[in-house]
Amino acid sequence: MDNRRQIHIRGIVQGVGFRPFIYNLAAKFNLKGFCFNDSEGVTIDVVGEAVDEFIDEIKASPPPLSRIDNLTAKNLPPVAYSGFTIKESVSSRGKSTFISPDVCICPECLEELLDPSDRRYVYPFINCTNCGPRYSIVRNIPYDRPNTTMAPFRMCPECEKEYRDPANRRFHAEPNGCEVCGPGVWFVEKGGRQKSYGEGKDPLVNHKAITHVRKLLKDGAIVAIKGLGGFHLACDATNSEAVEKLRERKRRSNKPFAIMCPDINAVESLCHVSDEERDILAGRVRPIVILKKRMPNAVAEAVSPNNNNLGVMLPYTPLHYLLFFGPAEGSFAALVMTSGNLSEEPIVISNEEAIERLNKIADHFLLHDRDIYMRVDDSIVRVEGRSRAKVVLRRARGYAPEALEMPGIEGLTEEVLACGGELKNTFCLTKDEKAILSQHIGDMENFETLEFFKESLKNLTNTYKVNPTVVAHDLHPDHLSTVFAKDYASSNGIPAERLIPVQHHHAHVASVMAEHGLRGEVIGVAFDGTGYGADGGVWGGEFMLAKRHGFTRVAHLLNVPLPGGDMAVKEPWRMALSYLHRAYGERVFFECPFFLERLEKRKLNLVVSMIEKGINSPLTSSAGRLFDAVASILEIRDEITFEGEAAIELEMRSALGEDGHYPFDIVDGEVAQIDTRPLIKKVVEDLKGGVSVSVISSKFHNTVKEIIITVAKRIRDREGLERVALSGGVFQNFLLLNSAVQGLEKEGFSVWTNQRVPPNDGGISLGQAAVAMEKLKKLK
16 A cells, blocks of 8 residues: 655755765656655655555665755645646745865775776766865755756756756756866966967866876975865975975975875875874775874975974865876875964965965966855864774864754754854854854954855855854953954843853863763863953963853962963063072073073063063963973973974873873862972973983873872862863863873773864864853753
8 A cells, every 4th residue: 555755854864975876766666646845954845655665765774975864744635736846946035054074085986987998088077966166066955966066067968968868877966067068177387377288279177187186296396276265375395395385485484384295105104104194094085194204204304393293185176186097197295285374374265365375475376267155175084092982073075064963952932152262272162052163264363254254154155044142252452353242232132141252261161061961060171372352461381170050160280471472472481581580580580591691681581570570471381381381391382383393292292101191289279279399390391401302201291290280189089070162272182181081081080082072272163162052951
């Protein structure tokens, strides 16, 4: 007997081959009816005897790129359909579905790309329902070609035939195209002049242009290459002169460049690669993976100076593969592939903008005419040593805008905008018990980044039909994200009680709780460089009793002066002097003559005077500044060229197998302070006694671990709490993270850390949203 069901499916079900999957599944079970995309997902109407089996298989074996969040089915009276069809999409006002992140080229398309007998041989935009651009080209939902930047490209008869053929892999593949009808790529010289073979000859386009670029890269050129979510600046990673030239032109200082290798064998010739890292490298996201260098290796030292690691990714677009494997002699062990932007500005996405803004960096340009609607950087991940879990350090291409579950907000219909922090900014929207994190926005310190924030927010609120009625922001009154939050609330009529400030370190801890669905109270440990405190101070080494809706600060690292404010961040020797002065007072130069030997006495005396008189020297409990101070004391780095550089190099210098640590005191009070002066004095004593920098660095890391464990045990003894949440940028230091987690677990704690969202400030928007949702409950 025939049954009829109307089925509604929500989740990531558009742009992932879901309708072709349904079409073929209906044929398998001899069902008739139709399906279509709508603004909420996919709707299916089927009639036949095996409807229940059909639904079971949808649940059990959906397309690999899809995610089913909800499936409902209701009985309807049977009707006589003549067959099964895919109908035109339907748009519903106020309804939304989830957009798939961009997906790397699939094995089938890669095989066709490199097959001389295939009609898409060396076509740099080959794709199918299983791969290709998604988020970066979507203007609106439903996900159909007219709602993407592929709208201007009308399919040729052959591509149209594939698109309409249920048995074809490109059945309803919205970015489908070929060299006849699809986007193209071309070569442009510096200044914007298109290159040809000679007077009156054809311009360099598609694989000919790519082949020409390969030759130029071999010769040491820097080329701006338009990719999936923006431009890369590329050069031969084994060519020291080219890398140094790129670093100088980009004003990149010592910040590591990412590299792209042709295959996993090339990666393994340069780096140590675990099974987990290999799986991430070769997976469908293709992020940058932080790997330990093999020494020696072929990559120029200037790619990642003073660093034991390399950031490595594999090709993820057809164009990338053609840079390595096209029809020309020779290849590369690795190419530098760094974001195409000026320092601290958003990645460039348009051809015109690239020629204008990158002209002083790039020697040449490789452009294409498939517009990028949403700029999106490469994601960065690292495998945590203890659990071998993947930790996302920058959440962008391949992950954004995939929504995260937000358990515990059931019944709340209000939608939240959480505006994130100043550095490594992301924002977060909530809808239907989900958190939608933006891609990595960057440091909110200039107009260009603020505009990127606004354009991304406009896109995601329009696409997901989010209308925020609550806005969360950082406590710091002067951050651009805070100023924007207040302006947004005012211009959208959001009342003051729904504009919710969230303390920075509480947001860090809450991000862990939200990610893992933790309820109740936890011991929160938030270690980072800086965050505006509830008392207006500069916090950063915090222990708290944390719930989602609030927290109590119970301990922090010793407050020390931050002489010169932001200058103390850029010049770690100032923090070293501050800690040494706290430890030795007026005897600082007698006890630490090495400072007088390498730094200008006038500067030292000036900073001591600032410290003693409290001039432009706010107190800080920052763990990040403690790492900076020790790095400077050990003469590792007195000035930094990028955020976290001193702490990274301190970690790099640590000796394996050293288990000693330094003393510290805990000064009890309403809020306890961890007195680090004994630690500093012992560091100086070891340094003067000839102990190696690597051993001192290891003992310092062990001491920070012991501080975390000791304070957590004291809190447990008093409060009976067993769960610890670790967050903040300092926990990107995996030497510290691994040892702290192992030590806490050995003491019987359950330990939770960020994994799917960054532990740095890229994750605090999720924490802000979680806090805001919980506080909203209290308002009801």
